[in-house]
Amino acid sequence: MTERFDRAAENWDKGDMRRFIAESVFQTIASRIALLGHMDILDFGCGTGLLGFRIAPQVRSVTGVDLSEKMLEQAAAKNTPQLRMETVCADLLNEPLDRTFEGIVSSMAMHHVEDTAALFRAFRKHIKRDGFVAIADLDAEDGTFHSHGNEGVFHLGFDREKLRETAEEAGFSNVRFHTACTIEKEGKNYPVFLMTATKL
Numbered sequence: 001m002t003e004r005f006d007r008a009a010e011n012w013d014k015g016d017m018r019r020f021i022a023e024s025v026f027q028t029i030a031s032r033i034a035l036l037g038h039m040d041i042l043d044f045g046c047g048t049g050l051l052g053f054r055i056a057p058q059v060r061s062v063t064g065v066d067l068s069e070k071m072l073e074q075a076a077a078k079n080t081p082q083l084r085m086e087t088v089c090a091d092l093l094n095e096p097l098d099r100t101f102e103g104i105v106s107s108m109a110m111h112h113v114e115d116t117a118a119l120f121r122a123f124r125k126h127i128k129r130d131g132f133v134a135i136a137d138l139d140a141e142d143g144t145f146h147s148h149g150n151e152g153v154f155h156l157g158f159d160r161e162k163l164r165e166t167a168e169e170a171g172f173s174n175v176r177f178h179t180a181c182t183i184e185k186e187g188k189n190y191p192v193f194l195m196t197a198t199k200l
């Protein structure tokens, strides 16, 4: 899977749909969560930083974690003295960072992680008390969303109620879902949800 993202990295930001999803997710996060100047935020599966760089101006710091070095190189190349994202190449599930954050955001990365329950447990460990998660991904789909095939895709979207249970079992509360946008492709609709929750 990482090779696939390494290969895609250079042209990632040219994808209109990717930019549209990231922007919609950002707008939905900003309308639901107060992003404040004292906050350190983690962007899980940050890729080239399409979401993280939208959040960065409003908070103290954004740290982007990803498994793909090439995606992270693209993200790091966008850093300016005024607007920065720190990048870390790591698998959060097996290589925890030695710091915690006020919140974790993520867009379109969770379906690439096999064990969703373990991911939420890892999220919880990286969040301060009363911190939040704001995680966007596809609603359950029939496997046709990824037109290049489903290599590295462990979940064909998510059932919102099952995901709520997974998050609650991992120690999150106030779980809410919002539809960030709906992608229309070849006559089919693919809604993208934003799930927000707070650490118990």
Ligand SMILES: C[S@@+](CC[C@H](N)C(=O)[O-])C[C@H]1O[C@@H](n2cnc3c(N)ncnc32)[C@H](O)[C@@H]1O
Residues within 6 Å of the ligand: 002, 005, 018, 022, 044, 045, 046, 047, 048, 049, 050, 051, 065, 066, 067, 068, 071, 090, 091, 092, 093, 106, 107, 108, 109, 112, 113
């Ligand atoms: C579909 S891309 C989304 C990138 C970015 N969030 C965006 O919206 O453009 C999914 C990203 O998740 C990363 N990823 C997948 N599994 C991961 C894991 N276990 N830890 C960190 N990153 C992961 C991939 O390398 C890839 O860059």
